[in-house]
Amino acid sequence: MKLLIVDDSKIIRSRVARTLNHPKLDFVQVIGMAQNGVEAIDLFLKHMPELVTMDITMPEMDGVACTEKMIQINPDCNILVISALSDKATALKTLKKGARGFLYKPFSDDELVVAFLELTAS
Amino acid sequence: MVKHRHSIFAKYRTIILAVILFVVADSLVISINFYGTFKANESAVSINLSGRQRMLSQRTTKVLLLLQRSLETGDEAEVARDLKELDLVVNLFDSTLKGFRDGDTVTGGDGNKVFLTQVDTDISRDLVAKTYVIWEPYLDKLRPLLGGNRNFSPAQVEAAVSFARDNNLEILRLMNDLTSDLELVANTRAHFLRVILILGVFVALGNFAYTVVVSIRDLMRSDEQITKAQEETTEILSTVHEGLFLLNKDGTLGTQFSASLPKMLRRNISPGMNFIAVLREMVPQNVFDAATDYIELLLGDRVKESLVTSLNPLTNVPITTTDQAGATQQSYLTFFFNRAIMDGQISHLLVTVQDVTEQVSLMQRLEQAKKQSKTEVEAFLRLLGNDFGALQQFLANVDQELAQINKELSQDDHRHQHTLNNILRIVHGIKGEAAVLGVDVLEAYAHECEKEMIAIRESGDEVTGDHMLRITVLLEGFYERYSSLSEIIARFGEVLGNKGTQIEQAVKTPRIASQIASLAQRIAKDQNKEVEIFCKLEMLETLPGRISQDLQGISIQLVRNALTHGIETPAERAMAHKPEKGKLHLWCERLDNTHYDFVVRDDGRGIVPERLRAHFVKNGQMSQEEAAGLSDHEIVSQLFLPGVSTATTANRDAGHGIGLDVVVEKIKNFNGHLQIKSHADLFTEFHIRFEITV
Numbered sequence: 052m053k054l055l056i057v058d059d060s061k062i063i064r065s066r067v068a069r070t071l072n073h074p075k076l077d078f079v080q081v082i083g084m085a086q087n088g089v090e091a092i093d094l095f096l097k098h099m100p101e102l103v104t105m106d107i108t109m110p111e112m113d114g115v116a117c118t119e120k121m122i123q124i125n126p127d128c129n130i131l132v133i134s135a136l137s138d139k140a141t142a143l144k145t146l147k148k149g150a151r152g153f154l155y156k157p158f159s160d161d162e163l164v165v166a167f168l169e170l171t172a173s
Numbered sequence: 174m175v176k177h178r179h180s181i182f183a184k185y186r187t188i189i190l191a192v193i194l195f196v197v198a199d200s201l202v203i204s205i206n207f208y209g210t211f212k213a214n215e216s217a218v219s220i221n222l223s224g225r226q227r228m229l230s231q232r233t234t235k236v237l238l239l240l241q242r243s244l245e246t247g248d249e250a251e252v253a254r255d256l257k258e259l260d261l262v263v264n265l266f267d268s269t270l271k272g273f274r275d276g277d278t279v280t281g282g283d284g285n286k287v288f289l290t291q292v293d294t295d296i297s298r299d300l301v302a303k304t305y306v307i308w309e310p311y312l313d314k315l316r317p318l319l320g321g322n323r324n325f326s327p328a329q330v331e332a333a334v335s336f337a338r339d340n341n342l343e344i345l346r347l348m349n350d351l352t353s354d355l356e357l358v359a360n361t362r363a364h365f366l367r368v369i370l371i372l373g374v375f376v377a378l379g380n381f382a383y384t385v386v387v388s389i390r391d392l393m394r395s396d397e398q399i400t401k402a403q404e405e406t407t408e409i410l411s412t413v414h415e416g417l418f419l420l421n422k423d424g425t426l427g428t429q430f431s432a433s434l435p436k437m438l439r440r441n442i443s444p445g446m447n448f449i450a451v452l453r454e455m456v457p458q459n460v461f462d463a464a465t466d467y468i469e470l471l472l473g474d475r476v477k478e479s480l481v482t483s484l485n486p487l488t489n490v491p492i493t494t495t496d497q498a499g500a501t502q503q504s505y506l507t508f509f510f511n512r513a514i515m516d517g518q519i520s521h522l523l524v525t526v527q528d529v530t531e532q533v534s535l536m537q538r539l540e541q542a543k544k545q546s547k548t549e550v551e552a553f554l555r556l557l558g559n560d561f562g563a564l565q566q567f568l569a570n571v572d573q574e575l576a577q578i579n580k581e582l583s584q585d586d587h588r589h590q591h592t593l594n595n596i597l598r599i600v601h602g603i604k605g606e607a608a609v610l611g612v613d614v615l616e617a618y619a620h621e622c623e624k625e626m627i628a629i630r631e632s633g634d635e636v637t638g639d640h641m642l643r644i645t646v647l648l649e650g651f652y653e654r655y656s657s658l659s660e661i662i663a664r665f666g667e668v669l670g671n672k673g674t675q676i677e678q679a680v681k682t683p684r685i686a687s688q689i690a691s692l693a694q695r696i697a698k699d700q701n702k703e704v705e706i707f708c709k710l711e712m713l714e715t716l717p718g719r720i721s722q723d724l725q726g727i728s729i730q731l732v733r734n735a736l737t738h739g740i741e742t743p744a745e746r747a748m749a750h751k752p753e754k755g756k757l758h759l760w761c762e763r764l765d766n767t768h769y770d771f772v773v774r775d776d777g778r779g780i781v782p783e784r785l786r787a788h789f790v791k792n793g794q795m796s797q798e799e800a801a802g803l804s805d806h807e808i809v810s811q812l813f814l815p816g817v818s819t820a821t822t823a824n825r826d827a828g829h830g831i832g833l834d835v836v837v838e839k840i841k842n843f844n845g846h847l848q849i850k851s852h853a854d855l856f857t858e859f860h861i862r863f864e865i866t867v
Contacts, residue, residue: 131480139463139484139486140459140462140463140466140486142484143463143466143467143470143484143486144466146466146470146476146481146484147466147469147470149475150476151475151476151477151480152476152477152479152480152481153480153481153483153484154480154483155483166480169477169479169480170477170480
């Protein structure tokens with residue numbers, strides 16, 4: 052499965068990518084990383100990933116709008132929102148736009164692995 | 174997720190088996206019946222035709238006799254008719270008999286062709302064979318008369334008639350017997366068919382009965398199970414601690430919910446009630462909006478249930494209720510939502526409501542404890558920030574003071590009131606010094622003791638031995654705290670290599686000024702006042718330890734008083750056209766070889782006899798007349814009596830009416846002379862003059 056990582060923090064991006072070394076996640080390949088919504092949409096159109104991890108607060112285009120766009124392009128894609136947002140309402144809004152799950156920052160490796168497995172389980 | 178699965182086959186197995194059995198048995202009965210009917214039809218043809226054979230045998234004889242007579246009369250027309258009938262009757266008999274023997278199509282009674290089956294019993298076959306024994310010679314005799322032949326002789330006719338006469342009865346009997354046997358066969362078949370039909374009916378009835386019994390049993394069992402399940406559900410719902418209910422997709426409550434639910438939600442709940450509306454009344458708008466979003470997401474199938482639980486907005490929801498007495502009570506609820514899946518579809522949400530008041534309060538307490546420990550650590554750090562020698566000196570003083578209290582208590586000669594005042598003064602002194610050095614533990618405890626003793630003094634009751642006992646207990650507490658503190662300081666002393674030999678020098682460090690300044694700032698902050706402090710106390714460090722210590726105690730008390738009573742709040746000062754920041758001066762100076770001045774002066778509201786009078790009257794400390802009867806000097810002197818205060822509220826800094834009496838006590842220690850100068854709204858100055866002779 053192809054994964055696109057969307058986050059404006061380089062640390063978080065590489066952190067997510069690092070977790071994918073987990074043996075249980077060997078079916079996931081990172082096809083790109085974007086630091087804002089606009090970049091994310093470009094990469095999304097180019098690679099059509101099945102999986103996306105999505106930050107909410109980002110420059111250019113935020114996670115809410117980006118999620119909405121991606122779902123318009125491919126309603127079947129699995130988007131996991133990863134955010135430090137303490138405002139539950141905005142997170143819920145992103146889910147209403149079509150994201151499938153939510154993970155709080157900071158997260159442990161195990162939490163991220165479990166989230167990925169849950170997300171990709173049919 | 175909660176799942177429900179049904180196996181249709183298991184549930185309806187009995188009925189399905191019964192239907193299969195019914196179809197099989199009925200098909201069998203119908204087939205047999207059909208076969209039987211067919212056979213009965215055959216039998217009817219056989220019986221009918223064997224009956225006809227009887228009749229034909231007799232008619233053959235009769236036609237032969239008629240033919241003979243017609244020949245005798247010579248009536249040729251009659252002869253021709255008789256021959257024609259003979260031809261018909263004989264052929265019919267012959268072909269029918271042949272049919273009985275071999276099975277063949279013959280002309281029926283109505284002239285139509287019917288199939289005659291071969292006889293199939295031994296008796297019938299024997300009868301047919303016997304008939305042929307007669308019929309074949311008979312037919313030989315008849316043959317010359319058949320086929321429209323008119324060239325036969327009268328002898329041939331006579332031979333036929335004669336044969337007929339001899340055998341007529343035998344043929345009749347044989348045909349009769351055949352008919353009887355065929356009827357017997359038919360009856361046997363009919364009987365068999367009846368038996369089969371009756372059996373069929375019994376099988377059908379049995380099947381029906383079995384189905385009914387099994388169905389009823391299953392129904393009863395399933396009813397029993399349902400009843401049991403319902404009872405169990407009811408029991409669970411009535412005993413379970415949590416609030417449990419099913420939330421329908423339209424936001425209404427399911428038919429069943431736990432008994433604790435209405436209690437938890439603190440409102441009446443009925444099946445089918447709109448939960449969303451209930452929620453709207455319970456939580457603020459933003460929480461409500463988030464909650465409806467969350468519920469909507471869970472009812473949809475897009476999000477993964479386990480990946481959104483952290484977003485549940487209905488955790489630790491505060492519920493405030495007012496009881497009949499009007500007291501409000503705060504509790505906290507958390508709502509957990511789980512999808513209920515039926516046939517692969519989300520049918521409901523199972524909602525679990527938990528009272529988390531305990532957890533929330535524990536969390537709050539934990540938070541409090543964290544803060545508390547942070548404060549304690551800070552206090553400890555402040556303690557360590559002190560001059561070490563000063564701390565040792567302080568502890569030595571406390572030791573002395575506690576010994577003094579002990580002495581007061583042991584010498585208490587029933588002048589309890591007096592003893593109490595003395596002890597109060599000492600405790601108050603410890604409090605002041607502890608505050609200066611930042612020894613919060615002792616300061617706080619001294620404050621508690623002080624409060625308790627003041628309560629005794631102000632209760633208006635006579636101070637008794639019981640009260641003294643209580644004070645002894647309080648003193649114990651002091652000793653405990655003092656001991657642990659001493660231990661800590663001693664340990665630090667060891668670590669720092671300070672053996673406590675420099676006590677005298679320690680007292681004389683310039684830190685006194687900064688300690689007093691920081692105490693003043695702290696009090697000012699507590700009182701929401703602003704103050705600038707000017708200290709010139711280096712002189713204290715050259716004075717003998719005892720006097721220096723007393724003066725420090727006096728400074729603490731007067732600084733307290735100045736900030737509590739003297740200096741006004743910034744707002745009050747602004748109104749009085751004074752700078753918002755008050756000024757506090759402390760100085761100690763040498764006048765000549767032996768005389769010294771120690772002064773504490775603030776630029777506050779001053780000590781105004783008129784205001785004091787009004788205050789004492791208002792507080793009920795004296796009547797209007799008493800107040801008016803006292804001179805200004807006498808009124809101000811009241812301030813130096815134990816238990817007098819002018820602050821409106823008591824706190825740890827002032828207001829308990831202990832203070833100036835302590836000051837006076839201390840001044841007496843070194844034979845000092847106190848003078849108070851003051852001007853309304855301008856200043857107050859405590860001026861102490863004392864003499865030190867070598």
